[in-house]
Structure formats: structure tokens, C-alpha cells
Amino acid sequence: MSRYSIFSLARNALSYHENWGRAWRSPAPSREYDVVIVGAGGHGLATAYYLAREHNAGRIAVLEKGWLGGGNTGRNTTIVRSNYLWDEAALLYEKSLKLWEGLSQDLNYNVMFSQRGVMNLGHNLQDLRDIYRRCSANRLNGIDAEFLTPEDIKRKVPIMDTSPHTRYPVLGASFQPRGGVARHDAVAWGFARAADRLGVDIIQNCEVTGILREAGRVKGVQTSRGTILAPKVGVVVAGHCGVLAEMAGFRLPVESHPLQAFVSEPIKPVLHTVIMSNAVHGYVSQSDKGELVIGAGIDSYTGYGQRGSFNTIEGNVAAIVALFPMFSRVRMMRQWGGIVDTCPDACPIISKTPVEGLYFNCGWGTGGFKATPGSGWVFAHTIARDEPHALNAAFTIDRFHTGALIDEHGAAGVAH
């Protein structure tokens, strides 16, 4: 498989770009692997890539019931940031952000990571106190964070209504300049191609239907394409983690909810940063193609349907139009939903399980896209060494029994 470069671009131009090789193989599953990863979302593919690159983990397969990147990875609003409150979360997301900063080079694939900054708005006194506190905590952890006044915000984003007369006036914001957005599909494709180059078998249309166990140890998985044996199995299936946990005989402190997003028709550049508001429940950025990318909050009920309720969108649109009155006449083009795996403390689980050799990475809920490389990095370590990396040691299933929760509802708050 050839490297992508200016030379390969020129060479392929000579044949009208009709002879590009396939980006990854489509192998038939072997009977046995050293490690099986379930779920070819960004997190699963990143895990396989780092297992192969950093840990020499042997024969690795990634099993995907649909097509790779067809889950939340290809459905999210792509906000990337690391300005979380508590040390455990902040350091994990910051590791991820550092990996983002070199990811296109690492993968030899343009993931279009664009550090256009992320702004979290505050609309009341308590919001502002929380924002001050979070900015200070971020700086102590070496994470970039600035406090913006309404005047600063107006200068950066002139189209926002920052007047004091709105129902939820904008009183200030935190700003993380290194945050931004990336192209979600490219992240899945880039990790898939890079993992495939290192010999990882990515097997699509292969649904895991059972987890084989013997004397408390994992033996492999049953799939729609036959039994596949492996002494180590890593499960990274986002909204379906509860279904896989049930196959393995335990429960998780996770509930799956619909989360929706939508994009507008493309318009000229009007918004050059990412705007998020917990209080009015909305977030918006403008894609390089010019579409406004808008995300809602979760539907309150649990659901596996990859769609949500109209009234959730209605509330979301109302919030966005209140912030940006000029968007009121923009037409929306597409709307969709994903299934997000929410944890009671709004933090993920990256952990060993009651079954030996079986590892779960889930609970990222509404905000795991930003963590894709970092999640893969620490999960690969956890699987290869059979013990957590320092950065995910706190993110066990067990914390819901010991009480050592990592409450990130303030920073994770709204869906993102």
C-alpha cells in the first residue's frame, strides 16, 4: 500500500485518479487471533492501531457489525477539546489532544484537525463561577484556558447576540484556543488504513453475538461469521456496551440514549470557532464546506433507535436562534441520531471486567469523539499489559462500587 504524498498525488493525476489502491483490505476472518477488538468505531480502530504500533500485540482483528465508522464516530459534531475540570479527566483528554496535534502525520491521512478554538458560554452567575474555576483548574494542569468577557466574545463572534436583554444573556465564556473540530469520517478511515498497514484484520459485516468464556476467562467470540477464538477481547461498542456486557454475564452503570444532530445548507463563512452552551443546550460550528453543524441534548428516555424526538430538536433550534438571530432563516439539510452510552458521572469506563482477558471501553456518552486517539492509546496499553495505563487507572467499573466517581457533569454537561 503506497504512502499518500504530493508525489503519489501527482502520479495518480496522470491516470485521472482512477487507479488509487484500496485504503484497507477486506480479509475473511481467521479462526484465531491474539487480540479481538469488537467495534470498528474510531475508538476500536485506534485501539487496534496502537496495539500493533506500540505493543507488538501479534495477530489483531477488529470486528464490526455494520461498516466501519458507521456508529457515533460518523454521526457526531466533531468537537475536540480538553478543558475538563478534574485532574483524571483533564489529563486523559489532554493526552488525546496532544495526539490529535500530530495525528495527520502519524496516520499519513488528513484528518482535517482544525484548532479554531472552543468557546463555552456562561449565562448566569453560577455558570461564571464554574467557568472561572474550570479555567483555573485547566491552567494548573497545563491546559490552555482563557476567560472571555461579553466584549471579548462580541469581538470574536460578531454575529452572536450578546445584548443584556435576552432571556439568557451571555455573561462570559471560557475559551480553549487549541480546541477545534476534525473530519469524523477521516478519523475512522485514517486509523483503519494505518492499522491495516500494520497487519490488523478489519472485518466488517461481522456482528458479535456471544462471548465465549471458560472458568472465568474469555475464550473468544461468536459472530455472524462463525466462532473466532482469542485469549484477549476488547469491547468498544459505545451505545451497545450493555448488550455485550449481558452476553458476558454482567451489568454496567451505563444507559444508552438517543443523541441528535443536524446540518444546514452551506453558507458563506460566518463562524470561525466552536460555540457551546450548557445552559441553553446547544452547540454549533461551521464546517469547511460552509454547513452549520448543530448538536442537541440527549433524549431523556433510553433508546437504541439512532433517532430521537422532534421536541428535543425544537428546543435546540430555539436556543441556537436566540444566540444567533441571523440563523433563523437558514434551511436545515439533514438530521440524524446516534446511540450514546452515558455514565452517571459523565466519565468513561476503560477497564478490566469480572471476566479475565475481557476489557471494556465505554461510557463516553455524548463526548467521546475528542478522546478517540487517547482512548485507543490507553485501551491498547490496558489490553496489552493486562493493567491500566496511569491515565486510565481511575476509570474502572469498580469506581461505582467504591464511590470514587469523577463528576464531570459541569464540563461535559451538554452533549458534546
Add this chain to the structure above:
Amino acid sequence: MLKIKCPWCGERDQSEFSYGGEAHIVRPAEPDELGDEQWGDYLFFRTNTKGLHREQWVHSGGCRRWFNAVRDTVSYRFHGVYRHGEEGPGKDEPGSPS
């Protein structure tokens, strides 16, 4: 928008209701006897069922009363509602409380 049938008021728009999570989770009778593991299970661990799910709703924008429902979490279709203390759909049917 979903239509939900309140056992007291009849069918109304979903926006009148709030969700109350999994039903039939019984508050521990002897809280002092419980260890951390059991408390954790009671507070945080859920079935997160894919399929027929027994759950609680409250008609917050109406009569403000709580009730239980059996809903398919894939199609979101309601298969029945019942008041607290009532049996609900038969014990042998999928999603029945265990």
C-alpha cells in the same frame, strides 16, 4: 413526537411527560445492612435493555402522577402503561419484572 397514554388522562404528546428511568428497582429494605457493592448496584447499575423495557414516566405537564410503561427501546413503541401497584402486562411476557 411520541404519543403517551397517561393511565389517568389518556393520550397526550410526549412533551407533557418526563422520563423516570428503569422501573421496579426496589429501595433496599435494610439500608444499614448493605455493603458498598450492593449500594453501587442499587444506585448506578441498570439493565439498559435493548427491546421491551419496563420504565417509569411522570405526567409532569398534566396530572403530575407517576406510572409505569412497557416500551420497546428500539422502535420506541409503547406496549402498555400501568399504574403503580398494578401487575402490568403478564409476567411471562418479555420485559416483565424479574
